[in-house]
């Protein structure tokens with residue numbers, strides 16, 4: 001066994017960093033997440049997959065204090081996580097969002113500085129009167145933010161307005177902002193959505209380097225090549241429930257995952273007269289890893305690459321993690 005593989009096996013043998021126990025989230029009569037158990041160990045990269053509406057983002061929101069689960073518990077570092085995003089951030093959980101949430105009129109550096117807010121101690125009055133302790137802390141925050149920008153490869157763009165950065169760089173900037181919290185666990189919600197294949201490979205390399213820092217990563221993604229080559233373990237959610245939680249080699253060949261996630265065979269009787277040719281590349285029961293890089297999943301059609309490039313990325317408020 002290689003040293004890295006040994007280290008990962010050791011990590012799994014250790015106490016979980018995060019333990020979701022029977023987490024359930026209901027919205028009125030809809031059960032979006034149903035009795036989900038999931039452990040994440042220090043230094044692990046865990047993938048969370050499943051069809052649209054399976055409950056992945058809702059589960060993330062339960063882990064980050066944005067939602068209080070209807071029932072069940074989330075333990076982090078042995079303590080129950082409170083349903084308060086700031087306290088979850090202080091405990092060491094950071095996240096990025098499915099739709100980019102940067103402050104678009106701020107520079108890249110300023111965005112990352114904001115991400116460190118839960119690690120700062122000075123208060124509003126210190127800032128208003130620019131007391132020495134505030135100036136010291138601000139200088140330190142600026143320095144740390146620069147280091148994280150360098151880490152994600154955006155060191156030369158510190159002074160660029162985030163709205164002027166190319167799409168892939170904006171995604172990396174979001175990751176830098178989450179890293180500035182120096183979390184023990186990083187949650188990434190579709191980090192490669194809208195990226196081209198080159199950007200996706202760079203994102204994979206970046207997440208591997210994040211793990212090398214000792215952080216654990218939980219990543220939601222619809223790109224199966226990315227998930228199966230990156231993750232140590234993959235859990236598949238379907239209709240709010242965990243269908244399987246295992247190593248990629250097992251999950252990618254699981255008939256239930258193929259059935260529930262790739263979809264049923266195309267009903268040729270219902271096909272339009274001139275079907276879109278690229279949809280036909282997704283033959284029923286085709287192994288997941290044989291997906292063409294830019295294929296459109298018939299179930300996940302709306303999430304094809306490039307879709308997010310045209311989103312109006314207006315700032316939606318500060319990053320809650």
Ligand SMILES: Nc1ncnc2c1ncn2[C@@H]1O[C@H](COP(=O)(O)OP(=O)(O)OP(=O)(O)O)[C@@H](O)[C@H]1O
Nearest residue numbers: 027030032050051052053054055056057058059098
């Ligand atoms: N705030 C909410 N109020 C009511 N229903 C919600 C809310 N948030 C999510 N849902 C519903 O919960 C279910 C799970 O949604 P969720 O966004 O968690 O799925 P997902 O797996 O992340 O999907 P996607 O891959 O499309 O992002 C869906 O049926 C959704 O409509």
